[in-house]
Amino acid sequence: MAKRILAIDDEPRILSMIRKRLETLGYIVSVAADGIEGLRKARTERPDLIILDLLLPDVSGFEVCALLKGDAELRSIPVLMLTARSQAADIAEGRRVGADAYITKPYESDTLVEQVARLLARTEPEPGNGGRGSGSK
Numbered sequence: 001m002a003k004r005i006l007a008i009d010d011e012p013r014i015l016s017m018i019r020k021r022l023e024t025l026g027y028i029v030s031v032a033a034d035g036i037e038g039l040r041k042a043r044t045e046r047p048d049l050i051i052l053d054l055l056l057p058d059v060s061g062f063e064v065c066a067l068l069k070g071d072a073e074l075r076s077i078p079v080l081m082l083t084a085r086s087q088a089a090d091i092a093e094g095r096r097v098g099a100d101a102y103i104t105k106p107y108e109s110d111t112l113v114e115q116v117a118r119l120l121a122r123t124e125p126e127p128g129n130g131g132r133g134s135g136s137k
Contacts, residue, residue, distance in 0.1 A: 004028045008038035009053040035059030054083040062097050069098030078119040
């Protein structure tokens with residue numbers, strides 16, 4: 001079954017590039033242009049992975065990530081932060097609020113694909129147990 005990815009970013013060009021690249025690899029990609037829409041879609045669609053920008057027009061990506069990781073039903077969804085904010089303090093804050101990975105813009109498409117595959121592999125059931133992967137960081 002194809003993995004579902006939710007991309008949350010306020011830049012239509014970035015969302016289009018993410019969608020096109022990941023759909024060519026067989027992923028099902030939905031998009032949201034702000035944090036509120038992203039949270040709503042996360043709750044209704046239950047994606048296997050969320051790609052999240054930090055600089056959103058309504059709620060910051062840090063807040064969105066903290067809300068996702070604070071929700072018992074959503075916390076196991078890996079969050080990949082994809083942002084222009086590259087300061088060490090931003091990366092540390094991303095980790096603090098629960099981001100599973102952090103890529104800075106501009107980014108290489110292959111780097112995004114590798115991180116997506118790595119994070120999704122962590123959530124695969126382990127052979128023989130039928131449960132979710134360890135999900136450890």
